[in-house]
């Protein structure tokens with residue numbers, strides 16, 4: 382592959398998704414933003430939409446709910462369903478990803494009496510592990526949690542996981558795209574193995590939704606949760622989504638059974654009777670302002686089409702890896718993401734023993750925003766709706782300058798990376 386700057390310009394000129402960049406707010410044209418996998422950019426349309434919603438509150442007061450927004454969490458769930466291969470009535474928006482994990486992990490364990498093993502991997506996100514541990518502790522340590530280790534800290538330990546799927550296992554939970562290396566599990570393969578053993582699966586789609594095509598129904602997925610503030614561009618703290626396959630919904634119970642999940646909730650009866658269907662996973666009043674931007678974020682992705690987004694994401698991550706090989710390998714950089722695109726999501730982690738200091742220099746000297754994940758991963762997030770090939774090329778040039786001029790040496794060695802980037 383060509384590695385010159387002119388080639389990047391040519392690739393941008395041929396990019397069928399290039400015009401989507403104009404739909405986002407850019408305030409610093411020199412900033413290279415490679416952290417859309419932690420917090421997506423602001424779509425231009427979102428600002429006006431939110432202002433309109435605030436005006437509605439001012440004018441309509443309590444009528445805000447009854448006139449238009451009472452079912453917002455369900456309506457936006459149906460919208461997200463279009464993006465992840467789910468059906469209408471299988472997805473709601475609610476709370477944070479972590480809280481939804483609690484709901485679904487707890488529900489899955491309760492639905493599998495007699496099965497005492499929980500399986501996950503050490504590539505999973507901290508919340509997922511903490512919440513499993515805490516649920517188990519509150520149940521009286523009734524379960525054995527197997528955290529299957531990845532051999533290389535990058536690749537999913539698929540065979541070792543499958544070996545634990547038997548009649549003793551209640552629940553398997555994995556991040557479909559893992560947050561450090563971007564390794565992608567083959568969801569159809571894992572779902573099939575779990576189903577055969579009667580194991581329920583909860584997928585964490587936080588790093589997958591909007592970056593790789595997801596087909597929950599087509600791959601036979603039981604349950605899933607995921608973020609909307611990453612590739613769905615719905616804003617800081619936008620609530621998460623929760624998916625439960627239709628035929629499972631009424632067999633499960635919600636451990637945070639608030640009034641919004643009660644049948645005939647406006648009876649205000651003090652005896653709890655869950656709603657039928659996905660709405661039994663509600664808890665309280667929907668976070669209307671925070672979730673409203675999801676519609677705009679998802680519509681942009683649907684308009685671009687997940688197949689075209691994936692195609693561009695693969696092309697851009699391949700391009701990035703080829704530039705790392707060509708320019709940065711001599712300085713001791715490694716590629717800490719799978720080289721086979723079929724097993725890679727939409728970010729590339731590059732490693733270096735000085736990774737933490739180099740990451741600081743990228744932010745402070747070079748006006749690039751990546752993020753750092755211990756021990757040595759500098760994550761470069763590709764968001765095909767607005768990342769250009771020219772930015773990828775320029776990123777590599779700026780990192781090369783950091784290395785040539787040893788700019789990173791002025792930063793202190795941090796024993797632990799604190800803060801968000």
Ligand SMILES: *Cc1c(COP(=O)(O)O)cnc(C)c1O
Nearest residue numbers: 477478479506556560585587588
């Ligand atoms: C970002 C992320 C989360 C975040 O959870 P919140 O409760 O929204 O903070 C969870 N899981 C994974 C895999 C993530 O990447």
